Amino acid sequence: MDRREIREKATSLKDVASAAGVSVTTVSRLLNGSLLLPEDTRKRIEDAIRDLNYRPNPHARRLSRGRSDTIGLVVPDIANPFFAAFVAAVEEEADGRSLALSLFATLNRTGREVAYLELLERKHVDGLIFVTNHPDDGELAGLINRVGKVVVVDEDVPAAHAPKLFCDNIEGGYLAGRHLGEHGHHKVLFVGTPGEMLSGSRRLEGLRRGLAGHWGGGAAITxxxxxxTIEFGREAAQRFLAEGMPATAIFASSDEITIGMVEVFRASGVSIPGDVSIVGFDDVAPFHLFAPPITAIRQPVRAIGKRSLALLAETNWQDLASPAPEELMPVEIVVRESVAPPAKR
Structure with missing residues (x-):
């Protein structure tokens, strides 16, 4: 069979080897970069590849090397602007490292999280960036510890032996508390997640510290x-109004909660900051376009996304320290117009 006849059908590695007068193993090892050949032999193989228009099967090549060159990214919700920005940053970093990215949305359900973690155990992906948004009863931690090569991001899985990357939640709460204290607020409502979740507990701790800098033990935090979620933000605002507005300021610890509360206040004729001041958290939402623009703690969401993939790619998994390291990304307060001194009621 001459080269013209070979080109009329799908070209295989065997065809290239035959045309170049070498073994299939020699061609495969050259393509995988694991073999140095004399110049004339290498040229014969490269000429055969070009003349036969051979296209290597990337899946087969990856299997032969024992890896997929694909990273899994597990997030609760891709419709959430925070996670959308996070995913975009991880994709950008993966592209720069010539890695494919498989995206998995869990709807924040444990069963789906478990299924996607098991993809790593079955070698469908080389590693996982894992984001959950609910407390763990130990199931997720046990699975992460078994499969390895997982970086936990944004919210903790407490017993997981894995590198962890969070924003500096305590500092974020502190900046919010200090800002509210500077404007005369000592009765503050914290709206956030249950205490079992790292982000909620640390943001509340930071809020206490920030207010204590102005009021000592005189600050009253409920x-x-x-x-x-936006829905919980609405529920929180309705409860706040039903209880007679028991605070002069609110620290709403996510964009979604902030949006839901602002929506209810606006519909109820409650003025921000005339009747109540508010500080949000995340600052991925377009708070600068709100009326009034909302002061918020800004997470570096794109930097977190890029750093999470770098951690996954660069961690020495054989020598991972115990306990695994925790890395914090800096936050900042973006001051706008939603905080003013307490209204006299």
């Missing part, structure tokens, strides 16, 4: 606990 809290409503729920999910990082």
């Amino acid at each position: 809290s409503y606990r729920g999910a990082y």
Whole structure:
């Protein structure tokens, strides 16, 4: 069979080897970069590849090397602007490292999280960036510890032996508390997640520290606990109004909660900051376009996304320290117009 006849059918590695006068193993090892050949032999193989228009099967090549060159990214919700920005940053970093990215949305359900973690155990992906948004009863931690090569991001899985990347939640709460204290607020409502979740507990701790800098033990903090959703923000605002507005300021610890609360206040004729001041968290939503623009703690969401993939790619998994390291990304307060001194009621 001459080269013209070979080109009329799908070209295989065997065809290239035959045309170049070498073994299939020699061609495969050259393509995988694991073999140095004399110049004339290498040229014969490259000429055969070009003349036969051979296209290597990337899946077969990856299997032969024992890896997929694909990273899994597990997030609760791709419709959430925070996670959308996070995913875009991870994709950009993966592209720069010539890695494919498989995206999995869990709807924040444990069963789906378990199924996607098991993809790593079955070698469908080389590693996982894992984001959950609910407390763990130990199931997720046990599975992460078994499969390895997982980076936990944004919210903790407490017993997981894995690198962890969070924003500096305590500092974020502190900046919010200090800002509210500077404007004369000592009765503050914290609206966030249950205490079992790292983000909620640390943001509340930071809020206490920030207010204590102005009021010592005289600050009065109440809290409503729920999910990082617009719906919970609405429920929290309705409860706040039903209870007679028991605070002069609110620290709403996510964009979604903030949006839900602002929506209810606006519909109820409650003025921000005339009747109540508010500080949000995340600052991925277009808070600068709100009326009034909302002061918020800004997470570096794109930097978190890029750093999470870098951690996954660069961690020495054989020598991972115990306990695994925790890395914090800096936050900042973006001051706008939603905080003013307490209204006299």
